[in-house]
Amino acid sequence: MLKIGIAADHAGFELKKYLIERLHANGYEVVDFGNTQLDFNDDYPDYVVPLAKAIVNKNVTHGIAVCGSGVGACIVANKISGIRACLIHERFSAKQGVEDDDMNMICLGGRVVDNALAWELTEIFINAKYTGAERHERRLAKMRTIENDKK
Secondary structure, eight states: OOEEEEEEOGGGHHHHHHHHHHHHHTTOEEEEOSOOSOOTTOOTHHHHHHHHHHHHTTSSSEEEEEESSSHHHHHHHTTSTTOOEEEOOSHHHHHHHHHHHOOOEEEEETTTSOHHHHHHHHHHHHHOOOOOOHHHHHHHHHHHHHHHHHO
């Protein structure tokens, strides 16, 4: 069974609650990295970074991060070595990001996408499979080299 991690600040809080309900209803195990209560003074890095680390440590298989636009969550997630997070607001990239780039976290804008589209994008992301094609492996190896150079 897939274990999905999810995190959101105040701007993504309602969308996160909705996605958790849909994920549970569809049989997924969900780990909520917060915030677990609405707090208009919270900051997305406090929730997205622990989620990202859980993905890298294989405590969850997929990550969903939500903030107002999704941009901040995406930026901070990609600071964590091993994370391939993308801001997704349309269907093609939700699938292609996994198939070609082994995306392991989807970032959504709670003020940008509605519940129905967010769920559709989440399903596409979760169900997509990395192809492992030679050219994709070559590109991922280059990304890992860049990450290692940052250390």
